[in-house]
Amino acid sequence: MRRLRVGPRHVTDGVDPAADGGAGTDHDPVTGDGNRGAGRAAGTRDAAVARVGPGAFTTVTAALHAVTAGGTVSIAPGRYPERLVLDRPVRLVAERGPGTVWLSGPDPVVVSAAAVTMTGVGLIVVAAQPDTAALFVGSGDVELTDCDIVGGRVEVADGRARLRACRLAGADLAGLHVLGDSRVLLDSCVVEGVAGTGLVVGGTATLELVSTRVSRVSGSGLRARDGATLLARDCEINRAGRSGLLVEGGATATLTGCQFLYPGAEGVRLLGSSPLAAAPAPAYAEAEATDADDADGTEDAGDAGGGVRLVECEVVHAGADGLLVEGAAQAALTRCRIRRPAQAGAVVTGAAVLRLAECDVDTAGTSGVVARDRGALDGESLTVRGSGANGVFASDAARAALRDLTVEESGYSNVHLGGDAHGELTGARLRGTREHGLHLAGAAVARLTAVTVRGSVMSGVHAEGTAALVATGCELDDNATGLTVATGTTVTCTDCRITGGSGAGVQIGVDAEATLRACRVERTGTAGVVLAGRARTLIEDCRIEDTSGSGLVVWTGAAPDVRSTRLRRPGKNGLFVGDGGAGTFERCEIAGSAFPAVHIGAGARPRLVGCRIADCETDLSLAEGAEPHFERCETDGVRQSHLPGTGRSGPGATAATAIGAATALGGGTASRAGLGAGGDGAEAGSQAAETLEDLLAELTGLVGLDRVKQDVGAQVKLMQTVRRRQEAGLPAPPLSRHLVFAGNPGTGKTTVARLYGRLLATLGILEHGHLVETDRSDMVGEYVGHTAPKTQAVFRRALGGVLFVDEAYSLVPHGLGNDFGQEAIATLVKLMEDHRDRIVVIVAGYPVEMGRFVSSNPGLASRFSRTLTFEDYSSAELTRIVASQCRQHEYQLPEPTVAALDTYFEALPRNRGFGNGRLARQVFQRMTENQAQRVAELATPTTEDLLRLDPVDLPSDGTET
Numbered sequence: 002m003r004r005l006r007v008g009p010r011h012v013t014d015g016v017d018p019a020a021d022g023g024a025g026t027d028h029d030p031v032t033g034d035g036n037r038g039a040g041r042a043a044g045t046r047d048a049a050v051a052r053v054g055p056g057a058f059t060t061v062t063a064a065l066h067a068v069t070a071g072g073t074v075s076i077a078p079g080r081y082p083e084r085l086v087l088d089r090p091v092r093l094v095a096e097r098g099p100g101t102v103w104l105s106g107p108d109p110v111v112v113s114a115a116a117v118t119m120t121g122v123g124l125i126v127v128a129a130q131p132d133t134a135a136l137f138v139g140s141g142d143v144e145l146t147d148c149d150i151v152g153g154r155v156e157v158a159d160g161r162a163r164l165r166a167c168r169l170a171g172a173d174l175a176g177l178h179v180l181g182d183s184r185v186l187l188d189s190c191v192v193e194g195v196a197g198t199g200l201v202v203g204g205t206a207t208l209e210l211v212s213t214r215v216s217r218v219s220g221s222g223l224r225a226r227d228g229a230t231l232l233a234r235d236c237e238i239n240r241a242g243r244s245g246l247l248v249e250g251g252a253t254a255t256l257t258g259c260q261f262l263y264p265g266a267e268g269v270r271l272l273g274s275s276p277l278a279a280a281p282a283p284a285y286a287e288a289e290a291t292d293a294d295d296a297d298g299t300e301d302a303g304d305a306g307g308g309v310r311l312v313e314c315e316v317v318h319a320g321a322d323g324l325l326v327e328g329a330a331q332a333a334l335t336r337c338r339i340r341r342p343a344q345a346g347a348v349v350t351g352a353a354v355l356r357l358a359e360c361d362v363d364t365a366g367t368s369g370v371v372a373r374d375r376g377a378l379d380g381e382s383l384t385v386r387g388s389g390a391n392g393v394f395a396s397d398a399a400r401a402a403l404r405d406l407t408v409e410e411s412g413y414s415n416v417h418l419g420g421d422a423h424g425e426l427t428g429a430r431l432r433g434t435r436e437h438g439l440h441l442a443g444a445a446v447a448r449l450t451a452v453t454v455r456g457s458v459m460s461g462v463h464a465e466g467t468a469a470l471v472a473t474g475c476e477l478d479d480n481a482t483g484l485t486v487a488t489g490t491t492v493t494c495t496d497c498r499i500t501g502g503s504g505a506g507v508q509i510g511v512d513a514e515a516t517l518r519a520c521r522v523e524r525t526g527t528a529g530v531v532l533a534g535r536a537r538t539l540i541e542d543c544r545i546e547d548t549s550g551s552g553l554v555v556w557t558g559a560a561p562d563v564r565s566t567r568l569r570r571p572g573k574n575g576l577f578v579g580d581g582g583a584g585t586f587e588r589c590e591i592a593g594s595a596f597p598a599v600h601i602g603a604g605a606r607p608r609l610v611g612c613r614i615a616d617c618e619t620d621l622s623l624a625e626g627a628e629p630h631f632e633r634c635e636t637d638g639v640r641q642s643h644l645p646g647t648g649r650s651g652p653g654a655t656a657a658t659a660i661g662a663a664t665a666l667g668g669g670t671a672s673r674a675g676l677g678a679g680g681d682g683a684e685a686g687s688q689a690a691e692t693l694e695d696l697l698a699e700l701t702g703l704v705g706l707d708r709v710k711q712d713v714g715a716q717v718k719l720m721q722t723v724r725r726r727q728e729a730g731l732p733a734p735p736l737s738r739h740l741v742f743a744g745n746p747g748t749g750k751t752t753v754a755r756l757y758g759r760l761l762a763t764l765g766i767l768e769h770g771h772l773v774e775t776d777r778s779d780m781v782g783e784y785v786g787h788t789a790p791k792t793q794a795v796f797r798r799a800l801g802g803v804l805f806v807d808e809a810y811s812l813v814p815h816g817l818g819n820d821f822g823q824e825a826i827a828t829l830v831k832l833m834e835d836h837r838d839r840i841v842v843i844v845a846g847y848p849v850e851m852g853r854f855v856s857s858n859p860g861l862a863s864r865f866s867r868t869l870t871f872e873d874y875s876s877a878e879l880t881r882i883v884a885s886q887c888r889q890h891e892y893q894l895p896e897p898t899v900a901a902l903d904t905y906f907e908a909l910p911r912n913r914g915f916g917n918g919r920l921a922r923q924v925f926q927r928m929t930e931n932q933a934q935r936v937a938e939l940a941t942p943t944t945e946d947l948l949r950l951d952p953v954d955l956p957s958d959g960t961e962t
Contacts, residue, residue, distance in 0.1 A: 053077060054096065061085060061093070061104070076102045076124075085110045087119050087141075095123030099147040103127055109134040109153065112141045112160060121145040128153020131196065132173040138162055138183070157183040157206070170194045176218070179229070180204040187213045195219065199241065202229040202252070210236050218242060222264065225252035233259050244270040245316065248309050248330070257312040261319070268316030268323045268342065271309045271330040271353070311337050319343060323362070326353040326376070334360050342366060346385065349376035349399075357383050365389060369408070372399035372422070380406060388412060392431070395422040395445075409433050414440035415457075418447055418468070426452050434458065438480060441468035441490070449475050460485040460508075461499070464492055472497055482506075483522070486513045486536075493518075500524050506548070509536045511558075517543050525549060529571065534558025540566050548572060551600075552591070555607070557581035569593055575614075578605045580624065586612055597622035598639075601629045609634050620644045693717075693763050700756055704885060704918075705878040706749055712869045713757060720764045737866045738766070739833065741855060742845040744871025747917030750845045751805060753869075758803035761841060768801035768839065775804065777811040780825040788821045792828040796840070804842045810850035813857045823858075830860035874917050876906035882921035883928075892929065893948045901952035928954040 051057070051064035054077025058064040061081050064074045073092040078101035085106060095102040104110060105127035112119050119141065126148065128135035135153035136143070138160035146165045154172040155162070159181035165188045169176040174197040179185045183206040192199045192215045199215035199222045202208035208225070210233040215222045222238035224247045225231040231246075231254040238245040238261045245261030246269040248254050261268040309332040316323040316339045323339035324347040326332045332349075333356040339346045346362035349355035350373040357380040362369040369385035372378040372395040380403040385392040392408030392415040395401045399422045406429040408415040415431040418424045419442040429452040431438040438454030441447055441464040449472040454461040461480035464470050465487035475497045477483040483499035483506040486492045492509075493516040499506040503526035509515045514537040522529040522545045529545035531554040532538050538561035545552040545568050552568035552575045555561060560583035568575040568591045575591035578584070580602035591598040592615040599614065601607060603626040614620040615637040621644050623629070636642050697717070700710055738761075742750040755772040762770025775795045782788040796804060806812075806829075812822035833842055844854065844865060851868070855861050874882070880902040887894045894902075905924070909915070916923065931954040936942045 048072065050075060052096070053081075054079070065091060078102060080105055082106055084108045087112045090119070092120040093122070093124060099123035100125065100149070105129075109137040109156075112136075112138045112143050119143045121148050123147045125149040125151065127151050128172070131171060134178075135172075154178055157181075157185050159183055162186070164188070164190050166190065168193070173197055175199070175201045175220075176215075177201065177208075178203075179206045179208050181206060183207070185209065187211070189213065191216075193217050198222075198224045198247075199238070200224070201226070202231055203227045204229060206230070207232070210234070212236065214239065216240055221245070221247040221266075221270075222261070223247070223254075224249070225254050226250050227252060230254070231256075233257070235259065237262065239263065241265060244268070245319070246270070246309075247272070249273050251308075253308050253310075255310040255312075256314055259311070259314045261314070261316045263318045263320075264316075265320040267321045267325045268319035268339065269309065269311065269325070269332075270322075271324075271326045271328075271332050273308065273328050273330050308332060311335070313337065315340070317341065322346070322348045323365070324348065324355075325350075326355045327351045328353060330354075332356070334358070336360065338363070340364065345369070345371045345394075346388070347371070348373070349378050350374045351376060353377070355379070357381070360384070361386070363387060368392070368394040368413075368417075369411070370394070372401050373397050374399065376400075378402070380404065383407070384409075386410060391415070391417040391440075392434075393417070394419075395424055396420040396443075397422065399423075401425070404428055406430070407432075411436075414438065414463075415454075416440070417442070418445035419443045420445065422446075424448070426450070429453070430455075431461075432456050437461070437463040437485075438477070439463070441470055442466050444468065447471070449473065451475065453478070455479055457481065461502075463487070464490040466490065470494075476500075478502075481526075482508055483525070484508070486510055486515045488512050490514070492516070494520050496520065498523070502526050505529070505531045505550070505554075506545070507531070509533060509538055511535055513537070515539075517541070519543065521546070523547050528552070528554045528573075528577075529568070530554070532556060532559040532561055536561070538562070540564070542566065544569070546570055551575070551577040551596075552594070553577070555579060555582040555584055555605075557602075560584045563587070563589060565589065567592070571595065574598065574600045574622075575617075576600070576607075578602055578607045578629075580604055583607055585610065588612065590615070592616045599629075599644075600624075601627040603627060605629065608632070613637065614639060614644065693760070696756065696760050696763060700753075700760075703749060703752065704881045705874050706753070706871065709749070709753055709869050709871055712867075713753065713760075716757075716867075717760055717764070720761065720766050724764055724766065737864065739842045739864050739867075740844075741851055741865045741868040742843055742871060743848040743851045743868050744845075745847065745873055745915065745917060747915075747919035747921075748871035748873060749918055750871055751807070753871075754803055754805045754843045754845070757843070758841065762802075767803070767841065771799075771802035773799035773802060773804050774807060776807045777822065777825075780806075780829075781812065781821045788824040789828045792825045793832065796829070796832045796836075799842075800836060800839050802840070804840060806842065806844045808846045809844035810846045810854040813854055826858050826861065830858065830864065833864055873911065873915065874921070876903050879906045879917070879921040879924075882918055883925045886922060886925040887950065890929070891948065892950050893945075894950055898950055898952050898954075901955055905955050924956060927956045931956070 049069050049072045051068040052075045053061050053064045060083055062083055068074055071090045073094055075094050075096045078097050080103040083106045103125045107129050110126055126135045131152050133153050134156040135150045136155045138157040140160045142161040144163045145167050149168045152171045154175050156178045160183055162185045167190045169192045171194050176192040176195040177200045179202040181204045186209045188211040190213045195218040198220040199218040201224045203226045205228045207230040212235045214237045216239040219242040221244040222241035226249040229252045233256040235258040240263045242265045244267045245264035248271045250273040308330045311334045314337045319342040321343060322345045323342035326349045329352045331354040336359045338361045340363045343366045345367050346365040346369045348371040352375045354377045359382045362385045364387040366389050368391040369388040370393045374397045376399045378401040382405045384407040386409045389412045391413045392411040394417045396419040401424045404427045408431050410433045414437040415434045417440045422445045424447045427450045431454045433456045435458045437459050438457040438461045443466045445468045447470050452475045455478045457480040460482040461477035463485040468490045470492045472494045477499045479501035481502050482504040483502060486509040488510045489512055491514045495518045498521045500523045505528045506522035506525040507530040509532045511533045512535050516539045518541050520543045525548045528550040529548040529552045533556050535558045540563045543566045547570045549572040551573040552571040554577045556579045563586045565588045570593040573596045575594040575598045577600045582605040585608045587610045589612045594617045597619040598617045600622045603624040606628045608630045610632045612634045617639055619641045620636050620639045631645055636644055744750055758770040758772050761767040779795050780792045782791050812825055855865050883902055884894050928950050932950055936946050
């Protein structure tokens with residue numbers, strides 16, 4: 002980026018240079034005919050040089066009348082409040098150098114004749130009012146060197162002006178206004194302190210800037226409008242109140258090596274219908290400038306099109322968008338950099354066209370590059386880094402064609418195409434995003450060629466809505482999911498490679514349409530390719546290898562066409578066809594699977610033709626009701642083969658034969674479970690002592706707790722689904738296994754917690770499922786440094802099972818802000834995060850207190866999102882608990898005693914200390930003690946006397962003790 006060359010400043014506003022004792026303090030300040038004083042001493046009329054000052058003309062006007070056309074007026078230091086009108090060629094020079102002569106008449110200095118050439122050196126021209134002109138060029142040719150124009154603007158209507166090393170300051174509305182058919186050059190000038198726009202060019206005029214600085218203006222720094230032309234090289238626009246550069250209407254602008262620093266709005270704004278126009282040759286050095294254009298690419302940028310052409314320019318800290326192109330305008334940027342805009346880096350909207358070549362957009366506040374409406378974006382060697390939103394965003398009917406694109410570290414997706422946008426990416430690199438590398442939404446269409454997507458927290462490529470994608474030769478590496486094809490979208494991938502990541506390689510949704518040809522899916526975190534129901538999928542000549550989960554998963558309703566595809570070394574099944582799945586698999590190879598090479602779910606009807614299964618323990622597992630069809634399938638290196646027709650090269654057996662082969666292993670459901678996708682026969686046998694059905698029956702058998710039973714049953718179904726997804730190599734859905742048990746004492750919280758752990762162990766969610774009960778006394782120490790180790794010790798004992806924290810609210814007692822219980826909670830929250838897959842934590846206590854406990858710490862609130870409410874037992878339920886105790890301990894409870902128990906429980910007060918189930922068990926204990934005392938007094942008690950509990954055995958004091 003070129004550095005700015007800025008001319009010198011010569012005078013401080015408001016200082017009269019004559020006040021320092023210089024010559025000229027004796028001149029006549031009143032405009033006259035030059036005949037007073039010694040005005041004729043140093044010059045005569047029609048002289049080539051006329052002097053203004055002591056011993057010469059007393060006014061500039063008089064000297065102008067005396068000097069010959071094309072002559073020089075030499076002005077002594079001083080302030081000259083004259084009305085000057087120049088109507089013939091003349092040269093005005095400050096005798097003692099820059100900053101010593103002030104021209105401060107009530108009206109602007111006017112150049113009014115076409116034949117006039119005015120040359121000023123070292124002058125200060127002061128306007129009467131800041132909203133008026135200090136210098137007005139109606140026609141003719143003006144050249145100013147080392148001059149200051151202060152307190153008003155320079156206005157050029159139909160003339161020519163060259164300002165070198167000049168300063169324009171203190172004007173209102175504009176520092177320089179160029180209009181008509183004028184041509185103006187500013188070289189090494191400074192424009193500052195303008196209450197309005199710095200420089201304005203309109204009409205059909207041309208304004209050229211070289212090494213000029215515009216700063217501290219309240220409006221835009223540069224403004225070109227109508228059919229004007231703006232040319233600038235090595236300029237600095239610093240702290241404009243609005244846009245750094247504003248181009249409107251049919252105006253054009255070509256800028257090279259310019260900087261736009263801290264503009265209040267857009268760095269560059271192009272609004273209008275400017276087509277590409279050939280840049281006029283700069284007047285300041287035509288041959289040199291033309292050679293430079295060829296060398297630095299200015300003309301090349303122009304050939305690319307654009308009403309605005311920027312070469313090697315920089316926009317820094319724009320208050321809005323770095324670049325905004327609107328209407329039907331065109332802009333072309335080459336080797337430019339846009340840094341830290343408050344909003345987007347570059348925006349093209351309306352029917353505008355934006356071309357970017359070798360440009361960088363860094364740290365945009367929102368999206369890096371945006372195309373909206375019918376805007377067209379064309380990019381070559383574009384780099385977008387650190388955008389707050391998307392790196393590239395295209396919506397509506399926009400078109401984007403980007404080659405050699407790099408997008409890194411975006412806050413949203415690296416590239417987003419939505420609406421009816423069309424995008425074409427060639428040789429792009431999309432790296433590092435908290436969302437997707439490429440996100441297609443709406444009816445967007447994208448074509449990718451040789452695109453690399455790496456490090457996306459979500460999907461490398463995600464398509465949804467009715468979007469369409471064609472990808473060729475692309476690489477998706479180390480994204481959470483490689484390619485996600487959501488419902489209703491259409492995707493075709495050819496010769497693409499999808500590797501690494503924590504999730505599936507390719508996930509194809511319901512009713513989506515996908516074609517994968519000559520693709521490789523490798524080293525995925527879960528399954529290789531997953532197909533949802535009704536997905537229309539063709540997989541041909543692909544390789545799916547070294548997946549942590551199953552190689553290819555076909556869910557219910559999916560029926561892919563898979564040809565000549567290799568499924569090698571999957572961590573689970575090679576091919577998993579879920580319940581009700583189907584599809585045709587021709588000439589496929591499944592080798593080296595850790596689970597049975599092929600699993601067929603209930604009601605599934607896949608067709609395998611000419612497939613080969615090799616190098617695995619078991620080739621086939623079938624669920625009850627599976628109906629596969631095999632033709633010409635072979636095995637090689639399979640230790641336990643259940644594939645029908647193994648060893649024959651002719652047509653395979655029917656589905657019935659396949660099922661028969663599996664049944665012959667041991668017959669019935671138990672053998673099928675051993676062959677299932679989730680494990681082997683030994684594992685199934687180890688759980689035979691405690692089945693899921695038995696545990697659910699035990700839960701159902703508990704007295705009361707209808708709502709709790711329903712909630713636990715729902716959790717079990719959810720865990721079953723999670724387990725099935727894991728078996729299929731799919732990631733588990735977001736799941737909070739930790740629970741709050743809210744209820745009064747004795748409502749069965751500990752009993753249900755213990756049963757819940759056993760259920761989770763049976764489902765394979767927990768290793769052991771044992772219950773560790775704890776409370777405040779086990780977790781909180783008495784001294785600093787004791788609490789964390791105590792909590793850790795309790796937690797370690799519960800790993801693989803359930804940690805049950807009773808009366809958990811006691812960890813946050815009222816009025817004790819520095820209590821060590823908070824340390825126990827913080828330790829517990831961290832341990833839960835570190836070991837979230839190895840433990841379930843249940844916190845229990847009174848309902849109101851548990852609400853306060855969970856809300857006391859954000860970590861608790863996020864981890865305990867589900868509460869099970871344990872209601873108090875009714876009197877009838879308490880009686881049933883006593884009856885259950887009787888059956889367990891072989892006592893009889895006749896009807897009169899049952900009625901007496903109902904009456905007894907109804908009469909008890911239901912206060913905070915009411916014991917619920919614990920009370921019922923204590924009543925049973927008291928009844929057995931009373932019965933023992935009564936029977937002991939009988940001389941010869943019968944067996945019935947020993948078994949029966951009578952109403953008289955109930956506690957007589959109406960309490961539980």
